[in-house]
Amino acid sequence: MKQNIESFLDLVRERNGHEPEFLQAVEEVAETVIPYIVKHDIYYGKNILLRMVEPERLISFRVSWVDDSGEIQVNRGYRVQMNSAIGPYKGGLRFHPTVNASILKFLAFEQVFKNSLTTLPMGGGKGGSDFDPKGKSDNEIMRFCHAFMSELFRYIGPNTDVPAGDIGVGTREIGFLFGMYKKLKNEFTGVLTGKGLTWGGSLIRPEATGYGNVYFAQKMLETKNDTIKGKSVVISGSGNVAQYAAEKVLQLGGKVLTLSDSSGYIFDEDGIDADKLAFVMDLKNVKRGRISEYLESYPNAKFIKGKTPWGEKCDVALPCATQNELQEEDANTLLSNGCICVSEGANMPSTKEAIAAFHKAKILFAPGKASNAGGVATSGLEMTQNSLRFKWSREEVDNKLKDIMSDIHKSCSEYGTDDDGYVDYVKGANIAGFVKVADAMLAQGIV
Numbered sequence: 001m002k003q004n005i006e007s008f009l010d011l012v013r014e015r016n017g018h019e020p021e022f023l024q025a026v027e028e029v030a031e032t033v034i035p036y037i038v039k040h041d042i043y044y045g046k047n048i049l050l051r052m053v054e055p056e057r058l059i060s061f062r063v064s065w066v067d068d069s070g071e072i073q074v075n076r077g078y079r080v081q082m083n084s085a086i087g088p089y090k091g092g093l094r095f096h097p098t099v100n101a102s103i104l105k106f107l108a109f110e111q112v113f114k115n116s117l118t119t120l121p122m123g124g125g126k127g128g129s130d131f132d133p134k135g136k137s138d139n140e141i142m143r144f145c146h147a148f149m150s151e152l153f154r155y156i157g158p159n160t161d162v163p164a165g166d167i168g169v170g171t172r173e174i175g176f177l178f179g180m181y182k183k184l185k186n187e188f189t190g191v192l193t194g195k196g197l198t199w200g201g202s203l204i205r206p207e208a209t210g211y212g213n214v215y216f217a218q219k220m221l222e223t224k225n226d227t228i229k230g231k232s233v234v235i236s237g238s239g240n241v242a243q244y245a246a247e248k249v250l251q252l253g254g255k256v257l258t259l260s261d262s263s264g265y266i267f268d269e270d271g272i273d274a275d276k277l278a279f280v281m282d283l284k285n286v287k288r289g290r291i292s293e294y295l296e297s298y299p300n301a302k303f304i305k306g307k308t309p310w311g312e313k314c315d316v317a318l319p320c321a322t323q324n325e326l327q328e329e330d331a332n333t334l335l336s337n338g339c340i341c342v343s344e345g346a347n348m349p350s351t352k353e354a355i356a357a358f359h360k361a362k363i364l365f366a367p368g369k370a371s372n373a374g375g376v377a378t379s380g381l382e383m384t385q386n387s388l389r390f391k392w393s394r395e396e397v398d399n400k401l402k403d404i405m406s407d408i409h410k411s412c413s414e415y416g417t418d419d420d421g422y423v424d425y426v427k428g429a430n431i432a433g434f435v436k437v438a439d440a441m442l443a444q445g446i447v
Contacts, residue, residue, distance in 0.1 A: 001034070001035055001038065004034055004038060005030055005031055005034050005035075008030055008034060008049065008050070009023075009026070009027055009030055011050070012026050012030075012050075012053055016102075016105075018102070019101065019102030019105060019106075020102060021102045021103050021105075021106040021323060021348075022102045022103075022105040022106040022109065024106065024324075024348070024352065025106040025109050025110055025348060026053050026109065027352070028352065028355075028367075028426065028430070029049075029109075029113070029430050029434070030049065032424075032426060032427040032430040032431060033049060033430050033431060033434045034049065036415075036431050036434070037049065042442070043438055043442075046442065048434075048438045048441060048442070049434070051441065052083060052109075052112065052434075052437065052438075052441075053109065055080050055081060055082050055105065055108065056081050056082065056083060056084060057079075057080075057081040057155075058078070058079075058080050058081070058101065058105070059078065059079045059080075059081070059127075059152075059155055060076065060077070060078050060101070061076075061077045061078075061151045061152075062074060062075075062076065062077070062151075063075045063076065063077045063129060063131070063144065063147050063148050063151065064147060065140075065143045065144045065146075065147040066143060067136075067140050067143075068137055068139060068140055073144075075129050075130055075131040075144070076099075076129060076130050077127070077128075077129045077148050077151060077152065078099070078101060078104050078127050078128060078129065079125065079126075079127035079152060079155055079156070079161070079163075080101075080104045080105055080107075080108040080125055080126050080127060081108075081123075081125045081155070081161060082105075082108035082109060082111065082112050082123070082124040082125055082126070083112045083123050083124045083437060084123035085123060085437050085440035085441045085444060086115075086116060086121055086122065086123055086436060086437055086440045087115070087120070087121035087122040087123045088122065088123055088157075088158075088159055088160050088161055088162055089123045089124065089125030089160070089161035089162070090111070090115055090122035090123060090124065090125060090161075090162050090163075090164070090376060090379065090380070090383075091107065091108055091111040091115075091124055091125040091126040091127070091163065091164065091376070092107075092126060092127075092128075092163065092164045092165055092166030092169065093126075093127045093128045093129075093163045093164070093165065093166055093169045093173075093177075094107070094126070094127075094128035094129075094166040094167045094168060094169065095128055095129050095131045095132070095133050095167070095168030095169050095173065096128070096130070096132065096167050096168045097130055097132045098130075099128045099129055099130045100130070103323075104126045104127060104128060105126075106323075106347075106348065107126040107166075107347055108124055108125050108126035109124070110124075110347055110348065110368070110369050111124035111125060111126055111376070112124030112433070112437060113369045113429065113430060113433030113434065113437075114368075114369040114370070114372075114373045114376060114433070115373075115376055115380075116432075116433040116434075116436045116437050117369065117370055117373055117408045117411060117412075117429060117432060117433050118373050118376060118377040118380060118404055118408065119404065119407055120377060120380035120381075120404075121380075122162075122376065122380050122383075125161055125163070126166075127152070127163055128166065128168075128169070129144075129148060131144055131148075131168075132168070133168045133173070134288075138172070141172065141173065141176065142176045145173055145176035145177045145180065146176060146179075146180040148177065149176075149177045149180040149181050149184070150180060150184065152177075153180070153181050153184045153185060156181075156191055157189070157191055158189040158190050158191050158383075158386070158387075162190065162191060162192065162193060162379075162383060163177075163191075163192055163193075164192065164193040164194045164375075164376070164379045165193075165194040167239070167322070169194075170194070170240070171194060171195070171196055171201075171206075174192055174193075174194045174195055174196075175195070175196060175199075177192060178191070178192050178195060178199075188200075189386070190382070190383050190385075190386025190387060193205065193379035193382040193383060194206075194379065194382075195382070200382070200385075200386050201382065202378060202379075202381055202382035202385055202391070202392070202397060203391070203392070203393065203394040203397050204378055204394060204397040204398050204401060205375075205378045205379065205382055205397075206240060206244065207244040207247070207248075208244075208374045208375045208377065208378035208379075208401055209240065209241045209244070209245075209345065209372050209374050209375030210240065210241045210242065210243060210244025210245035210246070210247065210248060210320065210345060210374075211244055211245070211247075211248045211374060211398070211401060212371070212372065212373060212374015212375065212377065212378075212401055212404075212405050213241070213245050213318060213320070213343050213344070213345040213371050213372050213374065214228065214245050214248040214249055214252065214318070214343070215248070215374065215401070215402055215405040215406075216343055216366050216370065216371040216374075216405050216408065216409060217316060217318070217341055217343035217364075217366065217371070218252065219405065219406060219409040220341060220343065220364040220366060220409070220423075220425070221341060221364065223364075223413075223423065224340075224364070226340075227252070227253075228249060228252040228253060228254040228316070229252060229253030229254065230253060230254070230255075231254045231255070231314075231315040231316050232254070232255050232257055232313070232314045232315050232316070233246075233249050233254045233255060233256050233257065233314060233315065233316045233317075233318060234257055234258045234309050234310070234312050234314040234316070234317050234318070234339075235249075235256060235257075235258055235259055235260075235309070235317075235318045235320055235345075236258070236259075236260045236265070236308055236309055236310075236318070236319050236320055236321040236325060236326075236346075236349070237259065237260060237261070237319075237320035237321035237322075237345070237346065238259040238260060238261050238280055238284050238291050239261075239284065239320075239321075241320040241345045241346065241372070241375075242259055242260075242318075242320040242321070242345065243277065243280065243281055243284070243285075245318050245320055245345050246259065246272060246277055246280075247274075247277060249316075249318075250273065250274055250277065254316070255271040256271060256272040256277070257269070257271065257272070257309075257312060257314060258272075258309035258312055259272065259280060259291060259294075260291060260308060260309055260321060261284075261290060261291040261321075263290050263291065263292055263305065263306070264291070264292065264303055264304050264305040264306050264307055265291065265303070265304055265307060265308060265309040266291055266292070266294045266295070266301050266302065266303050266304075267301060267302045267303075267304065267309065267312055268294075268298060268300070268301040268302075269300070269301075270300060270301075276294075276298060279294070279297055279298075280294065291303070292305075308321075308325055308326070308330065310326055310330035310331075310333055310334055311330075311333050311337075312337075313337040313338065314334070314337065314338075314339055315338065315339065315340055315341065316339065316340070316341045316342075316343070317334055317339050317341070317342045317343075318342075318343055318344075318345050319342070319344055319345060319346055319349035319350060320345030320346050320349075321346055321349065322346055322347075322349065323346065323347055323348045323349060324348065324349065324350075324351050325346070325349045325350075326342075326349050326350040326351065326354050327351050327353065327354055328351060328353035328354050328356075328357055330354060331350070331353070331354035331355075331357040331358055332357055335357065335358075335361050335363070339363065340363050340364060341363060341364040341365075342358055342363065342364070342365045342366070343364075343365075343366040343371045344366060344367055344368035344371050344372060345368070345371065345372050346368060346372065347368045347369075347372065348367075348368060349368065350365075350367075355367075355426060359424065359426075362422050364423075364425075365425060365426070366412075366425045367425060367426045367429050369429050369430075369433065370408050370409075370412050370425055370428075370429040371425075373404075373405070373408055374401055374404070374405055377401060377404045377405075378397065378401055381397055381400055381401075408429075411428065411429075411432040412425045412428030412429050412432060413425075413428060414428065414432065415427065415428040415429075415431040415432045415435075416428020416429070416431070416432075
């Protein structure tokens with residue numbers, strides 16, 4: 001079995017040797033899915049996984065735009081259309097200086113499995129640019145978004161590819177992108193999700209990834225006859241996912257101790273309550289400030305510069321910032337401090353070594369492709385509402401989100417339960433996501 005896995009990975013490395021993030025994502029999947037393939041004749045010998053790791057289409061384009069000083073700027077734009085076996089490509093757009101083909105291929109590959117797990121008919125894709133919205137004026141961001149969409153519009157559509165937001169792309173950016181798409185195509189369709197509520201957006205969409213992550217953590221704890229209530233929770237990040245994960249933890253009776261950004265993290269021993277969280281939301285979403293400014297209003301808290309919050313004692317950890325933020329040393333520290341549950345809110349925030357430590361200790365651990373699927377699930381619900389020209393209530397969408405996260409947990413448990421009863425949610429998510437896509441690919445032939 002080890003030889004089968006290594007032979008496959010050698011071929012992927014040969015083709016993608018300069019893309020470390022993508023290789024990391026593929027390796028995690030291969031180690032759990034290939035043993036399953038070997039045991040099931042319907043998949044064995046069909047090179048299904050090899051076909052899945054190769055994008056159906058990778059689009060790269062130049063984005064030229066003019067800044068406020070009149071100077072012409074040039075960025076790179078991308079869209080990775082990974083797999084459309086079960087539905088139109090679906091996945092976010094990321095605007096960040098670190099964006100490159102490797103990161104977007106890893107995200108698109110993860111998206112294939114994540115979208116499959118939601119039970120909704122969505123394929124996997126991802127896109128973005130190395131453009132940095134930080135420090136840019138609204139007019140500069142508008143000009144960039146319009147220039148970006150003037151190229152991307154050729155490759156997307158409500159039945160082809162439906163992008164959403166991601167890091168650096170919120171409702172403001174989605175609005176500018178949608179406006180240019182509508183103008184170029186002369187049609188009002190649900191081509192983007194994460195839209196404003198007055199022009200096609202869905203209630204609960206901003207909250208969905210954070211809420212869904214906590215719903216998944218709650219389902220894991222229920223398998224131990226436990227709950228979020230009364231638990232101390234450490235959260236990384238202070239953007240959309242982290243904010244709403246914190247909000248849901250508070251609603252379920254947990255205590256939030258930390259939030260962070262790229263400059264460091266805050267630790268509030270008294271807990272970040274609803275009023276303090278509202279301050280953070282205003283600070284990050286409106287004033288675009290740094291998390292260290294929290295101390296100006298709440299001086300009893302601490303700010304630890306340049307560090308992640310995994311050294312703090314907690315019951316539950318929710319990594320909601322970025323990939324590979326939680327490493328082996330962090331995992332060991334969390335374990336020694338009594339952490340019993342880790343649920344990923346970001347995409348691949350834990351390294352392979354960190355995950356191995358969690359599995360060895362047999363604590364509850366959820367990979368992002370399962371636990372943060374609430375965002376894309378609610379994007380799928382937004383697509384449905386756009387197609388129906390209809391809007392569901394906040395309660396209806398939230399209940400559908402809870403049901404989807406419960407179904408994902410059930411699928412992961414079905415495929416991931418080991419002989420000793422321990423649920424390997426990584427294995428479960430990978431195999432459950434693979435089976436649905438693989439079955440569709442087999443049914444559609446070699447295309």
